[in-house]
Amino acid sequence: MASPILAGKLEAEIKIKSDPDEFFHSFGDKPHHISDMSPSLVQGVELHDGDWGSVGAMQVWKYTHGKNLDLISSLFPLMRKSSWHSFKVIEGDVMELYSKTFIATVHVVVRPGARYPRKEVKKFKTIPGKAHESEGFGLFGKISEEMSLTGKQVFQIEIKSSGDVFHELFKNKPHEMSSISPDIVHGCELHHGDWGTVGSIIFWTYTHDGQKKVAKEIIESIDKEKKSVTFKVIKGDLLKLYKSFTFIVQVENHGQNNLVTWTLQYEKLNQSVPDPTTIVDLATKLTKDIETHHLK
Known part of the structure; x- marks a missing residue:
């Protein structure tokens, strides 16, 4: 009998036409503005420790995913010089399913003729029998103003x-x-x-x-x-x-x-x-x- 697979990674890409720098800074320096841009998904982001846009800062997100939820995330460095923002969840509803780790990464890549924010390079470990491999997949992606017809999803087992x-x-x-x-x-x-x-x-x-x-x-x-x-x-x-x-x-x-x-x-x-x-x-x-x- 195979043992449950607890670790996973999901990745997808979204094409946007908006300014890539503005998109990048929305998640880094101004996540508290996202509730104005996507009120149906994000109801608020509050700063609990540190400064906006600084590594180690702690934020509380209130969002809707099937029901009203919240999480506390900590911004931490992961290839920060290459337009990455990584958020590690330390408390909140997500941790009821992903008991050990859950990391969401937003990466903005500028390509000739196109701009791609890479949404949710999620790395997680689940609670056996509770979590679903694609649970929560797409939250940050839905915040983007426009989705592309082309896409890519990468996941590991x-x-x-x-x-x-x-x-x-x-x-x-x-x-x-x-x-x-x-x-x-x-x-x-x-x-x-x-x-x-x-x-x-x-x-x-x-x-x-x-x-x-x-x-x-x-x-x-x-x-x-x-x-x-x-x-x-x-x-x-x-x-x-x-x-x-x-x-x-x-x-x-x-x-x-x-x-x-x-x-x-x-x-x-x-x-x-x-x-x-x-x-x-x-x-x-x-x-x-x-x-x-x-x-x-």
Whole structure:
């Protein structure tokens, strides 16, 4: 029986058109102004110790996420010179689910023709049986004035089963997943090429949000050294919502424990399409099913 996975990391990007410096300073020097910008989410931010914008300052946030909540956070340095603001939660409602640590990081990156605040590089450890991998994901992102059609989500899962075997499954034997995780994967067929080769096309049947769905994917790349496989969706149900969707599955070996990193890169068809947080849940459950199978 696999032990519960308590540590995790979630990451996503949002494209904004507003001034990046102003966005950065809103979280660093003027978080108490955010309640004026996003009153439906943030009802107030008070300074309890230190000075606004200073490392070690403690702030109390009152916000709404399903219900009215509050937290006390401490601003601390993490690559501060590179436009990062990191908040470590030390008290509040979040800690009822994430008992040990919860860190939210906002990073503003200026790119040619675009500005991206990287929302919530969340690092957390959960209480077994209470927390949900995507719980709270999107709070800081929703504060941004405008969301982009393009997005990226990165999340990591620690497993105790073999990283090499995990990589081999996605690389050469994805057709075995229906017997490992039958509630999610019902079939994986080879439509072109050979198993484990770049350019091969595979056809998945699976269940997502309680509905049976399909996806045809091409293997875009395989990195044997990094133990990474990239799948690009070319047909199927996901493309009813997303113009493009790519999965990257990577495994890092760390002795008895290994780290599985999923990267979802996508472009929505329109602004009403949600971020694929339910796909995060699906991939997380699939990863846990694979770990459980290999630990038997």
